[in-house]
Amino acid sequence: MHPTRTVNMDLLAEIDKTTLDEDRLRWREDIKQAPYKIHTDRQKYATESWKETVGEDLEIRRAKLFRKIADNVAIDILDYDHIVGRIGPTIIGNYTEIDIVGDYLDGLWSEEGIQATLHDKTMLSHEDLEILREAVRTFRGQNPVDCVNEVFADVLGDWPRDVVTAHLKDPDLSSGNFGNCTNTYDFEKILTKGVRAFKEEAQMHIDEFLQKKGQNVDSYLFWRAAIIVCDATINHAHRYASLAREKAAAETNEARRAELLQIADMCEYVPENPARNFREALQSMVLVGLAKAMEHPMHNQPQWGRGDTYLYPFFINDINNGTITVQEALSLLAEVIGRWGTQLMVQSGLHKQTHQITYGINSINLGGVGPDGVENANELSYLFLHAVGLLHQSSPTVTLNWSNATPRWFLKKAIKVNKMTGGGIPLFENDDHMVECFVKDGVELEEARTWIGRGCVWPALPQRSEYKGGAAGFNSAACLQLVFHNGVDIITGKMLGLETGDPTKFETFDELYDAYVKQHYYVMHRTLWLADIARESQYKSIRLPALTVFSLQQCMDVGRDTMIPDPLCEYAITDRAIIDVADSLMAVKKLVFEEKKLTMAELLGALNNNFEGERGQEIRRMCLAAPKFGNGIDEADDLAGKIGQMSSDSLTSWNHDPYPRFKSVREGLSWHFAAGLGVGALPNGRLAFEPLNDGSASPMRGMDKEGPTAVLRSVLRADFGKGSYVVALNQKFPKNALTTDANVENLAAYTDAFLRAGGTHIQYNIVDNKELLDAKVNPQEHQDLIVRVGGFSAYFVQLSEQIQDDVINRTEQHF
C-alpha cells in the first residue's frame, strides 16, 4: 500500500456545503442560450502573418504567426468574469485551424454547405467565409495534413485514403489530430516561476550559443521563437489588464469596479511572474492556456493533468492563512472549469463522425500516486470533484486515478458525483497498472508516476512528445471482414488486406484463426508504418513553438520543436473492436466447426444478405445464442483475452527503432458508430453497418445477461491489462442503485474491488431508460442530461439518433 496524505476532514465537510454562486448560475443560464461563435479573426491574422513572413525560417514563421494572433485577436471581459480569458470575446466560441489542417471544413465553398457542417447554433457571415477561403488558398499544400497525405500517396498509393473510406482505421490524420494537440503544459513551472523564467532560459541558451559560436542554428532559431511566444503571451495578458482598467473607468457599480481593478493588477502580474495565491494561479493557467488555443485550436486548452497536485500549495496556503474562504475557492474553481469545459471545437466532418463531440476534449486527473510514491488525494482533489458535480458538464473529462491507497472518502465522493451528474464524472483508471505498464516499457518509476490522461483516457507522459499520427484507431472487426472476403474490402471493392485464402475452404477453426491473425498483423503494421511516415513528414510544414516551450523542458534544453522527430517520444494506438471479433469467431467456432449446424458458405451467405429471409433470421438466432463475452463463460472470455493479447503483440512487434514501441490504448469514444459503417453483418449476430461495441471491454449490447458482476469477472478473466495500458469498460446503473449511503458505499467497494483485481478502467452511466427515451422525444427538457459515450461524456440531446438508440439499448442492470 502506498502511503497517503493527512487530510483535514473538517475541510471536506465544509466543501460539501458549498454551492454555485449567483454569477455562476447566471453564466450557466446564459451559456444554454448562447450562439456558438466561430471567431475567424485568428484565421485572418494567421493568413496575414504567413504572407508577411514568406522566406523566413519555419520556426520563426510559426512564432510570428502566434504573436500576430495574440497581439490582435478580439478579447472581452464579461460582467460575471472574476478570472478573465476565453477563446474569443463571446461566451462560447472557437477558432478555426486551416493553417494546420487545410481545407477541412466540409462545404466551405458554398453557404448552405458550410451550415450543414457546423453546429446548428453556429452562424458564419459572408465576410467570415471569405476569410476562411482565403486561408485555404494561402495554406494549400503548405499545411501538415496536405504534406503528409502527399507523401502517403507517394509511398502507398490509394491505400491510406482507402482504409479510411473502408473504416479500417479512423481518419485522425485527415483532421490534423496529431498526438501533441492534446499535450498538457508544465503548469507547475508556469505557476512557480512565471513565463518570464521561460524567456530568461531561452535568452541564456542564445547567449551561450553566441558566446560559444554554436553550430546548431536550428536550436538557436527555436530559442529565438521561444522568446517571441513568451513575449506574445505576456503581452496578451497585458491586453486583458488594459481592458479591465478601461472597463473599471466606465463602471458605475462600486464593487464591480474594485473587481475589475483587481483583475487588471492580476493580469499585469501573471502569467509573467510566479503566482502568489490561488486566484492568481488560476488566472495564470487560463491566460497561458489560451496560447494553446491561439497556436493550435484543436482541443482548445492544454490538458490540466494533475491539477490537484500543482494547485494544492496555493489552495491550502490561502485556506490556512484565511485569505480565501472555501466558498470563494469553489466559486473560482467552478468558474474556470466551467469555462474550460464549454469551449466549442470546430471539427471536420470526418473527425466529428468519429468523436461526436462539440467540445474540446480536455482532461484532468485527480488523486493517484505522485513521483514521491505518496497517494495524492487531498482536500483540493475533493474540491475538484465537488465542483464538477455542481457544474454538471460533459467536459472536461475527469479521471480518478485509483491506486491501492485511494482513500474511501475520496472514492465515495466520486460515486456521489457520478450520481449527481448522471455518470461518467469522474471515471476510474487504474493508476498502479498504468505506472506498471510505463515502467515495463522502460520509463523510470518517478517519471511513470507523472502520467496524465490526454483527451479522454489516453495515458501519456507530460514530458514526452507524441506522434500518434495517422494511427489513432484500428478496426479489428473490419479486419475480420477482410478475412471473410479473402482480403477484399466490401466498401471500396479493393484488395486492402492480404489474401488469406478462400474462407469456405478452411477445415478447422485454427485455420480461420490463423488467417485472422495474419490479416490483423498485415493491416496493423501498415497502419503503424503510416504513423512513422507522418512523423517524418509533418514537421516539415508545422512547428508548435508555444506548445513546446510551455510543455517540454527537454525540448527547451536542447532547442528542438516538439514536432521534430525525437526518440524520447511516445507512441500509442487504439486497437478496437476486440470483443466484436471475439464473439464473432466464437460463433463460427461453435456453429461451423464444432456443432456443424452451418457450413461456412451458408454463414457467409447469410452475412452478405444481412441475415435476411427466414433462413437468415434463423441463422441470426443461432449466432446470437452462441456464447458471448461478458457473461462469465470461460471459453468466450478466454478467446477475447487471447485476441486482445494477439492485438497487443501485433503492435508491440512493429519495430521502428529508435522510437519506442507502440502501446495499446483501448479507449472508446463514439468511434464504434463510425467504425460500424464499414462493417457488414457479423457472426456475433450484429446487423450490417450498425454500431460496433462501445468501450473496448464492454460486452455486445444487450448480450450481457448475467448482471454487472459477471461482466467484471469476464473482463478480469480476459486479463486485458496484460497487453494494454487501458481497456475502457462502460457500465450503466439505474439511479435507484444509489439511493442510500450504503448503496454509495457498495458501488465504491465494487469499483475498488475490480481495479484492485487488475481492471484497468471503469465508468458508469447513472440513468434510467425512461429518462433517455423521454430525452429523445423532448430534447428541450433534457439539455443537461449527460451520457457517456466511450471514453468521455457528451450531452445526450446532442448525439445522433443512432447513438441515442445505442445508449438506450445498452443493457440496464437490474436489481
Added chain:
Amino acid sequence: MREDYMDVTGTVFNIQTYSIHDGPGIRVTVFLKGCQLRCKWCANPESNETFPQLMTYSSKCTGCGACFSACPKNAISLNIEGGKGREITDRKLCVNCGKCIEACPNEAREIAGKTMTVRQVLDKVLKDKLFIDASGGGMTISGGEPLMHPEFTACLLYAAQEAGLHTAIESCSFASPGIVDEVFKYVDLGLLDIKHMDSAEHRRLTGVPNETILANIRHIHNDLHVPVIIRVPTIPGYNDSDENIAATARFTAEELGTDIAVHLLPYHRLGESKNESLGKKMDLSTDIPSDEHMQHLLSIVGSYGLQGQIGG
C-alpha cells in the same frame, strides 16, 4: 448436517447478483420457488408454485407466430389487433414443455424455475466472492418462501457459511417451530416480514393467520438470538393504516427490542407485469404510496424509539 448436503436439490427461479437491497453489502440473492402465502400484492408471482412455469412478455412479442407452430399441444393462438399480432397461451393446455421458448426469436417467453443442487447454486454465488468480500456482503435466500424448502435452504445456508459467507434469509416466518430451529441455525441475519398485525386481516390478505408468524419471529430473535430486521411491505389501502404500522412498531419495540430496525418497503408495480406474463390477473386495487405518506409512516416507527428506513 447431513453428509451429502451439497447434492440436495431445490427449485430456483433466479440468482441475482449485485443485490444491494437484501442485507448488508453486495450480495447474491437466491430466489426459491414456492410459497404457502398468497399475498394479494405479491411481487414475485412466478415464485408461488413450486413447479417450473411458462412466462410470456407481451412487450417483446411481435406476433411472428413462431411459437404457434412450435407448440405440440396447440395451446397457443394468435390475436391480430391494430395490425400487430400477439400470442395468447391457453394455460389449461400448456404443459410447460418449453418448445415455444426455443422457437421464439424475440426472447418473449421463458420458463421460470430450475432444479439445482446446493453445489450448483453455491458455485454460482462464490463467483462473486470478490465483490461480496470487498463490500461486507454475503448470500441471501429469498423467494417464494425459503421455509417451504427447509432441507435445501438449511443445506445451502450451511454450505455458504462453510465457504465463509455471511448469510441472510428473507422469510414470512410461516413454518413449524422444528423447521425454524433447523434453518435458523445457519442464518446470520433474518429479514422477516410482518404483513399485518390483525390476524383476521392477515388471513384475508395472505391466506394465512399471523399467530404462528409472530410467535416464530419472537422465537428467532429472543430464543435463537439471530439478529433480525422487520420488513413491512407497505400496500396503500391494505396495511398502511397508522394503526397497523403503530401496532407493528409496538410489537417490534416491546417484544423484540428497540434496537431492531424496521424497513418499510413501498409497494411497486413489478408484480403486475409478472402476473400478466403468467397469464394471471391481480386482485388488487392500490397505487404506489407517495413519498409524504411513507415519511409519515416512518415517523410513526420512529416514535417507538426504533430505527426505521424506507426501502430495503
